[in-house]
Amino acid sequence: MFTGIIEEMGTMRRISRQGQAMILTVGAKKILEDVHLGDSIAVNGVCLTVVQFDESSITVDVMPETFRKTSLQKLHVGESVNLERAMLAGGRFGGHIVQGHVDSTGVITSRHQEENAVVFQVEPTELSILKYMIPHGSITIDGISLTLVQVTEQRLTVSIIPHTLAQTVLQHKKAGDEVNLEADVLGKYMEKLLTHRTSGNGESSRSRGTLTESFLAENGFI
The missing domain is CATH 2.40.30.20 (Elongation Factor Tu (Ef-tu); domain 3)
Known part of the structure; x- marks a missing residue:
């Protein structure tokens, strides 16, 4: 990790x-x-x-x-x-949980200066990973833990401080370049838990119903 x-x-x-x-x-x-x-x-x-x-x-x-x-x-x-x-068990947790398991590549669609920051917009190759992203949530771009500024149906936006830019390969990246993306693992696990039920024989099956209070209670969420 x-x-x-x-x-x-x-x-x-x-x-x-x-x-x-x-x-x-x-x-x-x-x-x-x-x-x-x-x-x-x-x-x-x-x-x-x-x-x-x-x-x-x-x-x-x-x-x-x-x-x-x-x-x-x-x-x-x-x-x-x-x-x-890899993270030491007793080390400081300065970013977020990163597995090093890339969900999708993405293409930088724009880069521009905003006072002391540099703003990047990235369009994932697999747009489905955007469902795991929320504004001010976490995203990993080329291994860097970053905070999402904006998320749309097509792309994500991050704002980079000068220190991060100077210490990482983002300083060399421009529009058209490809980067590795890893969505926050917590969202992926939550989706799995909320959309799968376990039958009486122990087999897992995908739930086709909507998310309800009774479903959450049955599965131990409330």
Whole structure:
């Protein structure tokens, strides 16, 4: 689990592709302080496993499902990426619950300055994830925990403070660029609980009825 607080920007050193499988080597500093084989590292918001490391880089595998679902397939050698180690149990929870499981990519449709902030509008490739987003709720963009300013049927809007812009790859992003999106997991679990019933034999089935007070009482919500 991650919090969406980027620890550093790494640099893509090597990219090896074989079909839809990839091996990425990323130059880094801070995340190498206590790295071990098998550690989880979020690379642009994608949870990946360290399979090799040395004094200046980590190497991770990207499987075909991750290749298809994320923007990692479009990385180039020399490009900067956001990096975050998995959250320590005793650490500060500065962002929100981030799994590193990308729900959809998105395309930046606009970027403009608003006094000290930079406002980004993003249109998800899979518009269905917008149902998990609310104004002033949380969204993860390329691994960064951000607060939603506005949500419509087509796109989401976030406002970036100077510090976040300077410390992440968003400083390089412009209209037309692709980013990784992860919706707040709490909304996804809530939808699952509210739209599925358990039959007498223990099998789960999707509820076709409307959300009612009796349904909430039957399922322990009230």
